[in-house]
Amino acid sequence: MTKISRRVIARTVAAKLLAEPDRQSHWLQVAAAYAIEHNMVENIDLLVNDIATEVFEQSGTLFVDVSSARPLNHDLRASLNDSLKEYTSAERVVLSEHVDPKLVGGLVARTHSAELDLSILTQLRRLATIK
Numbered sequence: 001m002t003k004i005s006r007r008v009i010a011r012t013v014a015a016k017l018l019a020e021p022d023r024q025s026h027w028l029q030v031a032a033a034y035a036i037e038h039n040m041v042e043n044i045d046l047l048v049n050d051i052a053t054e055v056f057e058q059s060g061t062l063f064v065d066v067s068s069a070r071p072l073n074h075d076l077r078a079s080l081n082d083s084l085k086e087y088t089s090a091e092r093v094v095l096s097e098h099v100d101p102k103l104v105g106g107l108v109a110r111t112h113s114a115e116l117d118l119s120i121l122t123q124l125r126r127l128a129t130i131k
Contacts, residue, residue, distance in 0.1 A: 003038055010050030017051075018059050052112035060091030067100040068107035069120070080109065 009031060016027040031051070035044055052063050064084060066072065072080070072095075081093045088111070100108075104120035 004034075006040070006043065006047050006050055009034065010047060010054045013051050014054030014058055017055060049112050056088075056090065056112060060089075062088055062090035062093050062111055063096065064093060065096050065098070065110045066107055067098045067103060067119075069099070069101055069103040069105045071099055072097055072107070080107075084109070084111075 013027055013031045017024050020027065031047065032044075035041055035047060040047065055061055055063070062084060064080075066080070077095065077097075081095065084090060084093045102121060104124070106119040106121075106123075108119050108122075109116045
């Protein structure tokens with residue numbers, strides 16, 4: 001059986017996710033099954049990243065994983081959304097929010113291609129390395 005490249009899989013899955021929003025779970029299961037069947041599990045993070053990249057390129061939708069010390073309030077969420085649209089030229093931003101008290105304060109926002117770390121934890125670690 002011929003193995004299909006990760007990028008081709010990502011392009012196809014992204015197109016299906018966008019064309020059939022009611023069947024997104026199905027297409028993600030198909031992609032996962034293919035990855036398992038073709039021993040790609042160790043590269044699943046790369047495949048997920050490729051799918052997110054393709055969704056962004058095909059639709060302008062940017063998926064952002066946001067970790068913050070406390071839940072985001074409405075104003076911060078709106079400001080983050082507007083800033084991400086401006087800096088990435090995304091038409092739409094979808095935030096996935098998580099609370100991580102270890103960050104102490106601030107937030108970390110991750111996209112398919114970048115990370116913005118504004119956490120107090122990272123700032124404290126940087127200060128600790130200054131001699």
